[in-house]
Amino acid sequence: MNISFKINGKAVTVDTDPMTPLLWVVRDELSLKGTKYGCGKALCGACSLHVDGELYRSCSLPVKYAENKNVTTIEGLSENENELHPVQQAWMDINVPQCGYCQPGFMMAAAKLIEEIPEPTDQDIKENISNICRCGTHPRIIKAVKKAAQLKQSQKVQSDE
Amino acid sequence: MNTKTGNTIVICFLMLFALVFSRPSTGYSKRVYDIPLVKNEDKKEKSLRAFQTILEVLKDPRCINCHPTGDRPRQGDDQHLHLFNVSRGESNNGGPVQKCNTCHHKENNNYSNVPGAPHWSLAPKSMGWFGLTDEEIAKRLTDPEQNGGRSPEDLVHHMKHDSLVLWGWDPGKGRTPVKVSFNEFEKALDEWLENGAHIPTEKADN
Ligand code: FES
Ligand code: FES
Secondary structure (H helix, E strand, O other), X not given: OEEEEEEOOEEEEEEOOOOOEHHHHHHHHOOOOOXXXXXXXXXXXXXXXXXXXXXXXHHHOEHHXXXXXXXXXXHHOOOEOXXXXXXXXXXXXXXXXXXXXXXXXXXXXXXXXXXXXXXXXXXXXXXXXXXOOOOOOHHXXXXXXXXXXXXXXXXXXXXXX | OOHHHHHXXXXXXXXXXXXXXXXXXXXXXXHHHHHHHOOHHHHHHHHHHHHHHHHHHHOOHHHHOOOOOOOOOEEOOOOEEOOOOXXXXXXXXXXXXXXXXXXXXXXXXXXXOOOOOOOOOOOOHHHOOOOOOHHHHHHHHHOOOOOOOOOHHHHHHHHHHOHHHHHHHOOOOOOOOOOOOHHHHHHHHHHHHHOOOOOOOOOOOO
């Protein structure tokens, strides 16, 4: 079955079983390897991406639900290469990753979190991001989410001026 | 015996004969003669007995896990708190970042084995049953103030047809379906309603 949607702003059509997890369409059909396969069971969050601005674990999202929607993966998080998303900037500033495998998923969750909670506390971050990092980078992630929120706020102030 | 007495005996005999053999035929007789024999008390008992079967379904993990009295649903037959800090949120469908739909969709997912059904979400807090007594659950369930304005008829319709309720009998691989069969449940719902939709009430303290 043909299913059309936009991914990182680009229109695509894939011919696949509508129940195929979006994760496999993104990685194998569209060759965007930033979205990771961790557990395939909606447990770890490595496969997190956005569809129409909402956070999804793509290993548990049949591709049919992306039809006619806008999918954003880590590759499309920033508008362009010169303008990093606050989450990307903060991740670099705090030097968050260890092995890096879980990080795209965390970053997509973090991007959604700072949209919803502009000034997150530790508690907000712990309660609302349940991804797993086997390298134990969680303390740096908490710092980076807060920093990303600050960067986003200051960008907003600048653009309001 | 004089003629008058004889006539009286014959007349009495004929009346008795008429009374015995003029009873209406079976179907009709049942209606005419049985109704006064079914006391309201019997109906109430029937309704209450049926409600016990309904309660067994309501308290089954497949149903009550998503009817928490607090803000976190439960999972599994051991009814542990839902992993991933899942919370009710403002609209009973998760927090601001992680929603029920982050992982659950309209059908069971054969890839991730995440369960799903249309409008997958938590029951509203007023319909939270976890940890309540049978009487408390019954009261909440049937109170229109708390059940979204549903009459007993509406409740029965909801429980027989709602796709999220029906999911309980088709929960997907690795999950135990509701233990009472759906046929038994339907029968209990009908019996409960037809006999007055009675619910158990708290016994007064002595
Ligand atoms: S790969 Fe999707 S949650 Fe782990
Ligand atoms: S950085 Fe290695 S798993 Fe998270």
